[in-house]
Amino acid sequence: MNTTNMKEQTLYFYKGTAFPIIYGLQAKTLMENAHEMIVSFLKNNVSLKEQVEIYKNQLDHIEGLMVKYANPTTDKGMKKVASILGKDIDWIGAVWCTNVCALLKLKAIENDNMNGLLTTKTYN
Numbered sequence: 001m002n003t004t005n006m007k008e009q010t011l012y013f014y015k016g017t018a019f020p021i022i023y024g025l026q027a028k029t030l031m032e033n034a035h036e037m038i039v040s041f042l043k044n045n046v047s048l049k050e051q052v053e054i055y056k057n058q059l060d061h062i063e064g065l066m067v068k069y070a071n072p073t074t075d076k077g078m079k080k081v082a083s084i085l086g087k088d089i090d091w092i093g094a095v096w097c098t099n100v101c102a103l104l105k106l107k108a109i110e111n112d113n114m115n116g117l118l119t120t121k122t123y124n
Contacts, residue, residue: 034101
């Protein structure tokens with residue numbers, strides 16, 4: 001099998017909900033970004049326990065809005081979520097994916113069928 005034409009995509013799940021847009025960065029990069037975010041918070045005296053609460057609160061808020069306004073996922077629904085948050089969809093995706101990675105690194109969620117990462121590879 002020719003792996004030079006392989007495309008890898010990752011979905012980021014929290015409480016059974018995946019962010020509905022495939023985010024452009026690879027999971028490895030997002031895990032590194034999550035690590036940097038955790039370290040940065042620690043340097044600013046935000047404990048690991050406080051960080052878990054921050055990440056979960058952000059994800060809970062985004063998930064609640066997605067369930068209410070973008071279920072099933074539509075472009076219009078995601079734009080409504082972005083409008084309510086006062087952010088663009090890329091920002092929401094970055095927060096969602098990075099927070100899921102941070103929670104995994106902090107062992108605050110399991111990488112199972114409800115939370116974590118699901119990576120697929122397709123070959124052209």
